[in-house]
Amino acid sequence: MTDLAIRFDDIAAAAARLHGVAHRTPVRTSRTADAATGAQLFFKCENFQRMGAFKFRGAYNALAQFSPAQRAAGVIAFSSGNHAQAIALSARLLGMPSVIVMPHDSPAAKLAATRGYQQGQAGSEVVLFDRYTEDREAIGQRIAAERGMTLIPPYDHPHVMAGQGTAALELLQDTADGGPLDLLLVCVGGGGLIAGCAVAAKHLQTGITVLGVEPEAGNDTQQSLARGEIVHIATPQTIADGAQTQHSGQLTFPVIQRHVPRILTVGDAQLVRTMRFFAERMKMVVEPTGCLGAAAALEGAEGLPDLRGKRVGIVVSGGNVDLQRYGGWLAG
Amino acid sequence: MTDLAIRFDDIAAAAARLHGVAHRTPVRTSRTADAATGAQLFFKCENFQRMGAFKFRGAYNALAQFSPAQRAAGVIAFSSGNHAQAIALSARLLGMPSVIVMPHDSPAAKLAATRGYQQGQAGSEVVLFDRYTEDREAIGQRIAAERGMTLIPPYDHPHVMAGQGTAALELLQDTADGGPLDLLLVCVGGGGLIAGCAVAAKHLQTGITVLGVEPEAGNDTQQSLARGEIVHIATPQTIADGAQTQHSGQLTFPVIQRHVPRILTVGDAQLVRTMRFFAERMKMVVEPTGCLGAAAALEGAEGLPDLRGKRVGIVVSGGNVDLQRYGGWLAG
Numbered sequence: 001m002t003d004l005a006i007r008f009d010d011i012a013a014a015a016a017r018l019h020g021v022a023h024r025t026p027v028r029t030s031r032t033a034d035a036a037t038g039a040q041l042f043f044k045c046e047n048f049q050r051m052g053a054f055k056f057r058g059a060y061n062a063l064a065q066f067s068p069a070q071r072a073a074g075v076i077a078f079s080s081g082n083h084a085q086a087i088a089l090s091a092r093l094l095g096m097p098s099v100i101v102m103p104h105d106s107p108a109a110k111l112a113a114t115r116g117y118q119q120g121q122a123g124s125e126v127v128l129f130d131r132y133t134e135d136r137e138a139i140g141q142r143i144a145a146e147r148g149m150t151l152i153p154p155y156d157h158p159h160v161m162a163g164q165g166t167a168a169l170e171l172l173q174d175t176a177d178g179g180p181l182d183l184l185l186v187c188v189g190g191g192g193l194i195a196g197c198a199v200a201a202k203h204l205q206t207g208i209t210v211l212g213v214e215p216e217a218g219n220d221t222q223q224s225l226a227r228g229e230i231v232h233i234a235t236p237q238t239i240a241d242g243a244q245t246q247h248s249g250q251l252t253f254p255v256i257q258r259h260v261p262r263i264l265t266v267g268d269a270q271l272v273r274t275m276r277f278f279a280e281r282m283k284m285v286v287e288p289t290g291c292l293g294a295a296a297a298l299e300g301a302e303g304l305p306d307l308r309g310k311r312v313g314i315v316v317s318g319g320n321v322d323l324q325r326y327g328g329w330l331a332g
Numbered sequence: 333m334t335d336l337a338i339r340f341d342d343i344a345a346a347a348a349r350l351h352g353v354a355h356r357t358p359v360r361t362s363r364t365a366d367a368a369t370g371a372q373l374f375f376k377c378e379n380f381q382r383m384g385a386f387k388f389r390g391a392y393n394a395l396a397q398f399s400p401a402q403r404a405a406g407v408i409a410f411s412s413g414n415h416a417q418a419i420a421l422s423a424r425l426l427g428m429p430s431v432i433v434m435p436h437d438s439p440a441a442k443l444a445a446t447r448g449y450q451q452g453q454a455g456s457e458v459v460l461f462d463r464y465t466e467d468r469e470a471i472g473q474r475i476a477a478e479r480g481m482t483l484i485p486p487y488d489h490p491h492v493m494a495g496q497g498t499a500a501l502e503l504l505q506d507t508a509d510g511g512p513l514d515l516l517l518v519c520v521g522g523g524g525l526i527a528g529c530a531v532a533a534k535h536l537q538t539g540i541t542v543l544g545v546e547p548e549a550g551n552d553t554q555q556s557l558a559r560g561e562i563v564h565i566a567t568p569q570t571i572a573d574g575a576q577t578q579h580s581g582q583l584t585f586p587v588i589q590r591h592v593p594r595i596l597t598v599g600d601a602q603l604v605r606t607m608r609f610f611a612e613r614m615k616m617v618v619e620p621t622g623c624l625g626a627a628a629a630l631e632g633a634e635g636l637p638d639l640r641g642k643r644v645g646i647v648v649s650g651g652n653v654d655l656q657r658y659g660g661w662l663a664g
Binding site: 283325326 | 358360379380384608611612614615616617618651655656657658659660661662663664
């Protein structure tokens with residue numbers, strides 16, 4: 001039995017670091033969803049997390065452990081998504097510079113949000129690159145070397161994974177009064193969230209089953225579990241942009257292999273219907289990636305256990321979505 | 333000093349009736365909104381209330397006080413909006429029949445939702461009428477007489493008003509740790525919500541200012557306060573369908589006169605921008621009427637006090653909105 005990158009103690013320590021900084025997001029329920037599934041569903045609402053997604057947990061947990069020298073030089077990240085905003089906000093809260101390397105054609109709203117989180121922190125900036133002619137890794141490495149900055153990747157890092165696990169820790173704590181959960185459904189991109197959540201959940205409730213949910217078009221982790229090794233795929237075409245990863249991480253995959261018996265998949269049409277369900281019945285905005293777990297429960301998926309009579313936790317990972325596209329999905 | 337229709341004790345009694353039946357909805361905050369206004373804003377999220385709006389509070393409080401004979405015969409209401417759903421759900425929870433008189437061209441989603449809340453309750457039905465050729469009052473009175481049913485109006489009823497006041501009661505209780513509120517902003521249709529909320533707020537915090545907010549096109553209560561008597565207007569053209577009332581009530585207006593120094597107004601464009609703010613920054617769906625109070629604070633309104641350094645409560649009244657129209661508003 002090889003050692004995994006994180007243990008439960010790392011998640012408990014992350015929870016202590018995040019206390020009073022991250023939101024303890026609500027666990028919400030829906031009579032409609034329960035009636036439709038015959039189960040009791042508990043939605044952990046990370047769309048209400050700071051900067052709108054669970055990514056804040058991992059980013060802050062990683063940056064909070066920087067040495068004084070690392071803090072002074074700051075952090076660098078490549079991302080056009082929630083990880084960018086999570087790093088920018090965490091760095092400012094901890095008083096360190098951040099450089100976020102983003103494609104020059106990123107949506108204006110994302111650029112503005114990232115720069116907004118950096119505001120007032122000296123040495124922070126967004127560095128743009130041309131996706132078609134420049135190599136972002138080379139740009140990032142040059143800046144990191146020149147400025148002595150520490151790179152924090154979006155998922156394949158033990159401190160990031162441990163931070164994400166605090167979402168499941170809180171969910172299990174906040175539902176414990178009614179008894180243990182039978183099942184936990186977690187969306188899967190690079191695997192940082194499900195790795196942390198699986199370690200937390202299996203430690204607290206050994207009988208729980210943790211299943212991942214990927215978009216049909218981006219089922220690299222499903223393939224990897226079947227093959228027993230990390231499978232690389234082309235960038236998948238799916239509206240679940242947070243799960244458009246090409247492969248699991250070297251650190252996240254062994255945790256998934258140990259604790260997650262299988263990965264389910266759902267299609268984009270099911271994600272749109274689930275977005276509508278969240279808006280219409282629960283009055284909340286959830287991004288496509290954040291709908292993966294709920295879509296499996298509400299719309300069904302091959303390999304989903306019989307939910308009737310079960311207590312099911314679902315991590316709703318985030319709510320950051322371009323309003324124009326979102327409006328179009330709702331209007332149909 | 334004439335007696336008003338409700339006193340604080342009525343609201344406290346309503347709170348006891350609603351305990352464990354209505355949701356104690358969350359009070360949410362937004363760093364973005366606070367930074368934009370220089371105030372501390374506290375949003376009372378009645379969009380997360382049962383059936384999606386504060387109307388459940390008043391309806392349930394009224395029906396819970398029916399005599400055994402009234403319960404046996406049941407309740408009748410005219411409404412195509414949130415009041416219909418509130419009465420239908422409350423009646424089923426209390427085990428009594430409900431008849432809801434709705435226009436035959438009501439949106440299918442509203443008919444389905446109302447019938448859904450009636451499901452399983454014998455004697456309950458939706459009665460449709462033709463808005464152009466039939467008189468709904470006559471239809472309702474005939475059914476009420478034939479079946480011995482009690483009519484519950486949407487706002488001009490002391491038990492309805494007292495129920496709505498529990499929203500402000502909870503908001504003031506849940507923000508009391510940080511000190512009293514300086515200002516409370518409440519949307520105004522027929523005045524049931526603001527009447528209940530004003531009585532609760534002025535009793536608990538005598539220094540608080542309670543202001544109403546109406547759509548520009550439907551400022552009947554603003555006109556009534558200026559004139560000193562209830563002004564009737566034509567059905568206003570505004571996207572705030574919950575505030576498309578033509579006049580305040582005989583019971584609600586005297587409370588507003590006593591406790592509400594003035595009414596502010598905002599336009600539909602401001603409501604749309606506020607809907608977008610709620611979706612983008614707070615990840616929640618709010619119907620146009622539910623945006624009235626927040627729109628005044630975020631977008632400004634003539635007669636709005638200087639908010640800087642103030643603690644401001646805002647009642648977000650509901651989240652029931654046709655997804656197609658809502659999607660269009662978000663997409664712009």
